Amino acid sequence: MFKKLIAESTAKSPWLFHINSGSCNGCDIELVAVLTPRYDVERLGFKLAGSPRQADIVVVTGPVTRQSLDRVLSAISQVPEPRCIVTMGSCPQSGNVFKGSYSVCAPLSKYVHVDVDIAGCAPKPEAIMDGLVKATEILKQKRGQK
Amino acid sequence: MDFPFVREAVTKLFSKPSCAMYPFQPSEAAPNYRGRIVFHPETCINCNMCERVCAGGAITHTSVKNEDGDDVITRSFDLGSCTFCSTCADFCTRHSIELTQDYHMIGIEEGDLIVSGTFVKKAVKKPAPKPAAPAAAPAAAEKKADTPAVAPKADAPAAEAAPAAPAIEPRGDGKPTQDPSKCIYCTICARKCPGEALTVDRKEKIWKLDEDKCVACGTCADVCPKNAIVI
Numbered sequence: 252m253f254k255k256l257i258a259e260s261t262a263k264s265p266w267l268f269h270i271n272s273g274s275c276n277g278c279d280i281e282l283v284a285v286l287t288p289r290y291d292v293e294r295l296g297f298k299l300a301g302s303p304r305q306a307d308i309v310v311v312t313g314p315v316t317r318q319s320l321d322r323v324l325s326a327i328s329q330v331p332e333p334r335c336i337v338t339m340g341s342c343p344q345s346g347n348v349f350k351g352s353y354s355v356c357a358p359l360s361k362y363v364h365v366d367v368d369i370a371g372c373a374p375k376p377e378a379i380m381d382g383l384v385k386a387t388e389i390l391k392q393k394r395g396q397k
Numbered sequence: 398m399d400f401p402f403v404r405e406a407v408t409k410l411f412s413k414p415s416c417a418m419y420p421f422q423p424s425e426a427a428p429n430y431r432g433r434i435v436f437h438p439e440t441c442i443n444c445n446m447c448e449r450v451c452a453g454g455a456i457t458h459t460s461v462k463n464e465d466g467d468d469v470i471t472r473s474f475d476l477g478s479c480t481f482c483s484t485c486a487d488f489c490t491r492h493s494i495e496l497t498q499d500y501h502m503i504g505i506e507e508g509d510l511i512v513s514g515t516f517v518k519k520a521v522k523k524p525a526p527k528p529a530a531p532a533a534a535p536a537a538a539e540k541k542a543d544t545p546a547v548a549p550k551a552d553a554p555a556a557e558a559a560p561a562a563p564a565i566e567p568r569g570d571g572k573p574t575q576d577p578s579k580c581i582y583c584t585i586c587a588r589k590c591p592g593e594a595l596t597v598d599r600k601e602k603i604w605k606l607d608e609d610k611c612v613a614c615g616t617c618a619d620v621c622p623k624n625a626i627v628i
Contacts, residue, residue, distance in 0.1 A: 291416040344477035344478065345455075347479075350454055350478070368503070368509070370477050370502035371500065376419075378502060381501055
């Protein structure tokens, strides 16, 4: 009974972990804006977690620089399964204007399976909320809930 | 006993929430927001200016020949690589690229973030050689050169006759023809040409068109201050 209760409540309240992999800070500011009272994503149950081990959804911003690649992958590997990886902005999806640089390892999908891409440079807070809602649906599917 | 914030708490309890109720209520982007790209392939002339100016390298095209010898061109925009800077739309001479207010750009499967359009570019027919145009050009140039030497009275009719007589006919394939009597060799057309197909030398008074590079966009005629280019 308790297990069922916990499963239902965790499905409705996924915790976010935010990784900045060398981002210009534009996407990070937008992600923080989503958490402010104006957009207040906590209404939908999202909460920013301090540690990857407590998170359900990982949000990656930035073009995955060579220096940050190992750290990003080790942080992602610490997130317990089932997890959902969300790339935010154009950088982790393709490298954007840093494409082809010797110090950039984007796209992130070369290394891990990415579930949701949020396009934009930087995305609008509403678009981020759309993406996070999609991520919760995927998370539910992965957990075998309806 | 004093309850300092009771009034505030009760009014807030029954007032509307101060946050934007986004997923439940739709929200519109600001008027000049640059969101999802919409491509109008029917007006595109394949000058490739957008590809050249794109900082993120998000624009690509593929070209396949069909049975008529025409090019079937598919141009695609990768929104996952786009900075939404609108430079491509600003440089598009035909206004084929539009950045809309749509910001719902979520990619779950591959291809969700690709916007593409296909169009057919007709193969350019080689126009029949027109002896009239080249013949008239030197004639007009001679007239112009002669006028100062001839009596000034003859100047006015000659100048009027030059635009009327001109044998500058459009070539019929959309590529430009220069009217040497009007051209001042200002080089604006060469600078604005997206395909870098025009070479203009002000000193030597040379106006040359590289037909292979020309995409028949008409920009040179639009920008010409003297209307010396006929399309």
